[in-house]
Amino acid sequence: MDDDQEIQNGESLVQEETRVPLISQEKRRLNNGDEEQPTKGRIREDTFMVYATTFVSACGSYACGSCVGYSSPTQSAIREDVHLSLAEYSMFGSILTFGAMFGAITSGKMADYIGRKRTMLLSSGFCTAGWLFIYFAQEAILLDIGRLATGYGMGVFSYMVPVFIAEVAPKDLRGMLTTLCWVMLCTGVSVSFILGTILTWRTLALTGIIPCAIVLFGLFTIPESPRWLAKRGNQKEFEASLRKLRGKNADIFEEAAEIQDYIETLEKLPKAKLLDLFQKRCQRPVTIGVGLMVCQQFGGINGISFYTSSIFESAGFPANVGTIIYAILPVIISAFSAFFIDGAGRKPLIVISGAGLVIGCLLTGISFFLKEHGLALGAAPALAVTGILVYVGAFSMGMGVIPWMMMSEIFPIDIKGVAGSLVTLVNWFGAWVCTLTFNFLMSWSSYGTFILYAAINALAIVFVIKLVPETKGRTLEQIHAAIDSS
Incomplete structure (x- = not known):
């Protein structure tokens, strides 16, 4: 009878062992001292799937x-x-922002x-349907x-793409890979500008479906975010996703254990609601996220983009050529900065x-001041063109992409959804306000407008120095722990 009992107990232990996920088994054996600590530094033996996942996701930014x-x-x-009036076309152009706010x-x-x-997948569907309507x-x-449907899809993409890439990327590649969101977005703008000079507007609408199609089909070949799967309690899917992203021979124990421990801590907290963002533990990341988006949008990017063609015309520079240069420059600068963002920080x-x-802004403002007062009229156009190109190059280097990158990094996963929606909404609302007020500001004072933007960007520098943490070389869990302790 004792022998039978021992056999049953042994069988129960085997069954229990098979039910425990692989990582949990390994963690238990390590705690018992049965094996040595796995060798560190092997977490990125195979990066193909990470790059493939990033490319598919970044096509959403291209869209x-x-x-x-x-x-x-x-x-x-x-x-x-x-047969649209100017007012009707203005509605067509601006309704994109309203759709983006709903998406946010x-x-x-x-x-x-x-x-x-x-x-x-849903965002791609909205964008595709929108382009077909157009x-x-x-x-x-x-x-x-x-236009409203494509705006909705754009609003969802603008939040989801950097978050997804940040959650699947290794910490030493996260900065560069997340930067690709901005590179692809700039590329999408540039290609639309260039193709728009040679294609009909209906054919150009069909080209907008291409990146959506890549996302639609590509999503069936890439894994889901392991952090989201861990949060949902899908243990086997979590381990399979992380294994697929890191390679079959990679050591994923340390990263998986860190993710799981962090998720277990978060699960003890209540589910986040909008009002929870005003709690003490959420105040700093929310302040950083919202503040960066305010700095990005109210620094004048949409207003300056709106006025670019006129500035080039006033400088005696061909507007079409100037617009293409303006569109291509961000792609070159942002692609260049992507290689330094994980090293420089x-x-x-x-x-x-x-x-x-x-x-x-100061160069452009000075050019308008000189022109308005009839001073150095030969130098004013050159200053205007130089100022605009310096502005767009500088924006592409950091202020264009890093606020989105930081948004994907600083929010704990339990508040990431509601906080990310708030931050994305602030961004698109700021874009609408900047676009709406630009003409009124220019009517008030052309050079004063750019001096105002210069002052806002100077305040943005102070905000970054005082409040924004450095996140390079840290896992998402380490970033959240550092923010909580500060």
């Missing part, structure tokens, strides 16, 4: 760029073909509930519906970027 860049080169053709409001909760991949439109209402780059924005 955002296609949406942003579409309206400028197509304005005259759409107005002529569909829903993106965080949706990503937490249905997952990162399904959220991007392609087949014969009247203003269909154009507006299509986020904070130094955004401070340097802010200094460049101040210089660019």
Whole structure:
């Protein structure tokens, strides 16, 4: 009878062992001293899947760029073909921002509930449907519906892409890979600008479907975010996802244990609501996230983009050529900075970027001052062009991408959904306010407008130096622990 009992107990132990996930078994054996600590530094033996996942996700950012860049080169053709008044076309252009704000409001909760991949899948569907509405439109209402749908998808993408990449990337590659979001967005804008000079507006709308199609099909080949799976309690899927991302021969124990320990700590906390963002533990990351988006948008980027063609014309420089240069320059600068962001760090780059924005605004403001007062009229156009190019180059170096990168890094996973939605909403609201107020400011004082933007960018530098932490070389869990302890 005792023998039978021992056999049953042995079988129970075997069954229990098979139910415990592999990482948990390894952690238990290590705690019992049965094995040596796994060798560190092997977590990135195979990075192919990380790069593939990043590329598929970043195509969502390219889709955002296609949406942003579409309206400028197509304005005259759409107005002529569909018989739109200037007010109707202004509605068509601006409704994109309203769609993006709706997307921002829903993106965080949706990503937490249905997952990162399904959220991007839904966003691709909205963008695709929107482009088809625009392609087949014969009247203003269909154009507006299509533009609103692409705006919604853009708002969701703008939150989800950097978050997803940050959650799947190793800590030593996270900065560079997240920067690719901005590179792809700039590329989407540039390609739309260039193709818009040679394609009809309907054909250009169809090209906007291409990145959406890559996302749609690519999502079936890449893994879900391991951090989201761990938060949902899907242990086997979590381990399989992390293994697929790091390679079959990589040592994932240390990273997996750190993620699990952090998730276990967060699970003890209540589910986050909007009002919870005002609690003491959330105040610093929310202040950093919202503050960076305010600095990004109210520093004048959308207003200056709006006025670029006129500035080039006033400088005697061909507007089409100048616009293409303006569109391509961010791609080159942001791609170049991507290779330095993990080495130089986020904070130094955004401070340097802010200094460049101040210089660019001052040069442009001085050019308008000289022109308005009839001084050095030969030098004023050159100053204006130089100021604009310095501004857009500096913006692309840091202020354009790092606020989105920091947003994906600083929020703990339990508040990431609601906090990310808030920050993305602030960004798109700021874009709308800046675009709305630019003409009024220019009517008040052309050079005063750029001096005001210079002052805001100077304050942004102070904000970054005082409040924004350096996050390079840290896991997301280490970043959150450091913010909580400060």
